[in-house]
Amino acid sequence: MNDSKKPQDDSxxxxxxxxxxxxxxxxxxxxxxxxxxxVGLATSANVINRxxxxxxxxxxxxxxxxxxxxxxxxxxxxxxxxxxxxILPNGQTQREYNITATDQEIEVAPxxxxxxxxxxxxxxxxxxRCTEGDRLRVNFYNAxxxxxxxxxxxxHASDMDGVFEPVQPGESFxxxxxxxxxxxxxxxxxxxxxxRHLHKGLYGAFIIDxxxxxxxxxxxxxxxxxxxxxxxxxxxxxxxxxxxFHYEKHPIDxxxxxxxxxxxxxxxxxxxxxxxxxxxxxxxxxxxxxxLHRHExxxxxxxxxxxRAVIEFTYEHLGKFMFHAHQSEFAELGWMGVFNVKxxxxx
Amino acid sequence: xxRMSDDIxxxxxxxxxxxxxxxxxxxxxxxxxPVFLIALTLIAFVQTGTIDFLKSSFPPVEDLTYQRVAFxxxxxxxxxxxxxxxxxxxxxxxxxxxxxxxYKASPSVSIERLGKAILDIPxxxxxxxxxxxxxxxxTGLTFDHQVEVATRSPEMNSTYLGIFTVLGIFVxxxxxxxxxxxxxxLAGITRDWQDCxxxxxxxxxxxxxxxxxxxxxxxxxxxxSAFQGIAVMTLGITGMYLLLNTVEHFAxxxxxxxxxxxxxxxxxxxxxxxxxxxxxxxxGSAYAVGQAAFGTSLVxxxxxxxxxxxxxxxxxxxxxxxxxxxxxxxxxxxxxPTIAGMWIGGFNSSTTSTVFFLSVGIGAVLQVVSLxxxxxxxxxxxxxxxxxxxxxxxxxLIFMYxxxxxxxx
Numbered sequence: 001m002n003d004s005k006k007p008q009d010d011s012x013x014x015x016x017x018x019x020x021x022x023x024x025x026x027x028x029x030x031x032x033x034x035x036x037x038x039v040g041l042a043t044s045a046n047v048i049n050r051x052x053x054x055x056x057x058x059x060x061x062x063x064x065x066x067x068x069x070x071x072x073x074x075x076x077x078x079x080x081x082x083x084x085x086x087i088l089p090n091g092q093t094q095r096e097y098n099i100t101a102t103d104q105e106i107e108v109a110p111x112x113x114x115x116x117x118x119x120x121x122x123x124x125x126x127x128x129r130c131t132e133g134d135r136l137r138v139n140f141y142n143a144x145x146x147x148x149x150x151x152x153x154x155x156h157a158s159d160m161d162g163v164f165e166p167v168q169p170g171e172s173f174x175x176x177x178x179x180x181x182x183x184x185x186x187x188x189x190x191x192x193x194x195x196r197h198l199h200k201g202l203y204g205a206f207i208i209d210x211x212x213x214x215x216x217x218x219x220x221x222x223x224x225x226x227x228x229x230x231x232x233x234x235x236x237x238x239x240x241x242x243x244x245f246h247y248e249k250h251p252i253d254x255x256x257x258x259x260x261x262x263x264x265x266x267x268x269x270x271x272x273x274x275x276x277x278x279x280x281x282x283x284x285x286x287x288x289x290x291x292l293h294r295h296e297x298x299x300x301x302x303x304x305x306x307x308r309a310v311i312e313f314t315y316e317h318l319g320k321f322m323f324h325a326h327q328s329e330f331a332e333l334g335w336m337g338v339f340n341v342k343x344x345x346x347x
Numbered sequence: 348x349x350r351m352s353d354d355i356x357x358x359x360x361x362x363x364x365x366x367x368x369x370x371x372x373x374x375x376x377x378x379x380x381p382v383f384l385i386a387l388t389l390i391a392f393v394q395t396g397t398i399d400f401l402k403s404s405f406p407p408v409e410d411l412t413y414q415r416v417a418f419x420x421x422x423x424x425x426x427x428x429x430x431x432x433x434x435x436x437x438x439x440x441x442x443x444x445x446x447x448x449x450y451k452a453s454p455s456v457s458i459e460r461l462g463k464a465i466l467d468i469p470x471x472x473x474x475x476x477x478x479x480x481x482x483x484x485x486t487g488l489t490f491d492h493q494v495e496v497a498t499r500s501p502e503m504n505s506t507y508l509g510i511f512t513v514l515g516i517f518v519x520x521x522x523x524x525x526x527x528x529x530x531x532x533l534a535g536i537t538r539d540w541q542d543c544x545x546x547x548x549x550x551x552x553x554x555x556x557x558x559x560x561x562x563x564x565x566x567x568x569x570x571x572s573a574f575q576g577i578a579v580m581t582l583g584i585t586g587m588y589l590l591l592n593t594v595e596h597f598a599x600x601x602x603x604x605x606x607x608x609x610x611x612x613x614x615x616x617x618x619x620x621x622x623x624x625x626x627x628x629x630x631g632s633a634y635a636v637g638q639a640a641f642g643t644s645l646v647x648x649x650x651x652x653x654x655x656x657x658x659x660x661x662x663x664x665x666x667x668x669x670x671x672x673x674x675x676x677x678x679x680x681x682x683x684p685t686i687a688g689m690w691i692g693g694f695n696s697s698t699t700s701t702v703f704f705l706s707v708g709i710g711a712v713l714q715v716v717s718l719x720x721x722x723x724x725x726x727x728x729x730x731x732x733x734x735x736x737x738x739x740x741x742x743x744l745i746f747m748y749x750x751x752x753x754x755x756x
Contacts, residue, residue, distance in 0.1 A: 111456070229486075
């Protein structure tokens with residue numbers, strides 16, 4: 001069943017993707033040529049395969065995977081930006097972050113390119129992480145072609161809310177506030193038209209840890225999102241962390257018995273709700289993560305646009321377990337992944 | 348003196364040749380100079396960089412057209428695509444009913460301008476269900492095709508050819524010959540009434556022409572834009588009209604053994620034959636993509652419809668003594684192209700060529716209409732406006748309309 005639903009995972013035919021069958025040299029192809037270089041060693045084999053293909057009247061299964069050299073969803077899961085920290089005279093920890101808005105082409109499914117607007121070149125932007133009470137200083141520079149802002153969820157002053165101070169292209173703004181309250185928040189652009197600025201990719205996760213910390217866990221950030229590639233007001237591609245089927249093709253390794261904590265947020269546009277469903281298990285749900293008391297134990301949580309949850313679970317059984325949106329359409333258009341539960345290794 | 352004149356004449360003929368050669372080179376130069384200048388202008392234009400500016404200012408316009416969607420077997424879908432856009436298109440993904448799906452493209456996912464690709468998609472489609480296919484290009488654009496009813500496509504093999512030959516004989520050939528059975532009746536009536544029946548033929552041809560034109564214009568919408576469906580149609584109509592005109596011209600200028608009425612019958616049979624080729628193409632391709640269900644009513648409808656065509660063919664020769672062999676030839680000329688059309692239509696997936704064949708049929712019909720009109724007018728000054736002839740013309744139109752009612756769309 002999996003085999004038939006996975007697009008272009010037929011590794012047998014992967015040599016075909018290197019076929020230089022595109023006549024015009026575009027930016028994309030230049031980027032791809034990096035990959036092609038790595039494959040260069042196998043060129044002679046490719047030539048033979050290609051000849052065989054010619055004899056078999058050519059069969060092309062398309063691009064097998066996205067180019068992860070610019071954005072790798074696997075490393076995004078566990079990448080946290082704690083900023084540059086320093087101690088202020090009053091003893092408070094200050095964390096300084098640099099965020100730049102850019103126009104950037106991203107690959108949202110093998111071979112599908114989307115002209116995104118990004119924070120620091122990726123969608124989602126970097127995961128900003130700090131501890132409750134930290135002084136945050138975010139240096140924002142707009143290198144994009146449209147005015148942008150950064151609107152942080154949380155408690156702060158009105159002029160630090162990133163709504164009424166659009167930052168024009170080429171201009172900067174410094175957001176400064178104390179991190180509060182603890183929880184899993186978001187940051188995103190709040191320039192109008194809002195829908196466009198959001199679905200183009202200007203968002204990221206914003207985690208404020210409680211002062212006393214959370215229990216030790218394998219922490220993963222998952223932002224559910226979608227892409228309207230043909231601008232018809234509907235998403236063509238769904239994903240968690242931007243790349244359709246990425247965690248199905250590259251399952252996330254976790255250890256049997258270890259506590260896994262997912263910071264799961266919904267940044268999908270056009271569709272009112274999205275959801276997270278876990279196979280072969282139940283999870284503890286902490287809505288918005290603003291306190292340490294679990295809300296419920298379930299295997300499916302529905303999140304509205306902009307809503308998020310902290311999810312905690314431990315796997316008893318070994319093997320592969322799927323996680324995906326329980327909207328079948330979203331799942332089959334890319335929002336599907338797999339946990340690979342392995343035996344505990346001694347750390 | 349004689350020698351001298353010989354020399355002169357030789358010389359003059361020689362210089363005449365040189366002159367001719369000179370004129371030829373001159374003419375050639377005159378003809379090619381504009382071509383050269385146009386090429387220079389184009390190069391100069393490209394040098395200005397205007398094209399690059401235009402290209403960079405606009406996003407790529409991609410245009411993929413579905414030529415055919417077939418269901419060759421359980422769990423298989425085959426999609427024929429043609430790139431009619433201004434530049435190459437790269438297929439990235441295939442979505443079926445809101446789910447990404449595996450596919451294999453032949454020869455490649457990159458389709459050059461005017462190029463084609465066939466996608467084989469292993470999809471467990473359900474018999475009788477509608478289905479939406481969406482091809483996503485590398486730029487994220489989608490090209491959609493709605494399948495109204497998924498049903499297994501008939502296999503194009505010898506059985507198919509056999510069945511269509513039989514069907515073609517029944518709906519295309521036999522009715523024509525049934526129409527010929529009116530020959531004794533037509534021979535027994537007066538010239539005035541014969542002209543009325545000739546006008547009847549005009550009516551039926553006009554009906555066929557307009558009917559085919561509507562069908563063709565509808566089809567042009569499915570032709571990849573680069574192939575310019577309407578232009579192909581114009582070319583087909585005009586080309587065939589002129590070709591038949593030339594044939595008619597030579598046929599009448601050279602005194603052959605064929606009589607004038609016979610020539611007219613041949614031309615009518617040819618026009619109807621070409622029309623039936625187009626009709627066969629539509630039936631064949633509709634059947635191949637599973638859109639045509641051959642009910643009894645369709646066969647009956649065609650039978651009646653084409654019987655009328657048979658009457659039209661033999662009206663001009665009503666007063667001539669005509670051999671059975673000639674009648675056989677006329678019938679085959681008009682009827683057998685239906686079979687050929689069905690065969691081609693069953694295998695051929697190009698809408699462009701169907702548009703062309705249909706247009707050729709329209710051109711032929713138009714030419715024959717003008718031919719018969721001239722013939723009728725040669726015997727009566729008011730021509731088709733003569734009440735009896737007008738009645739015939741209207742009768743032809745009405746009769747075709749009524750028999751057309753029996754044809755389910």
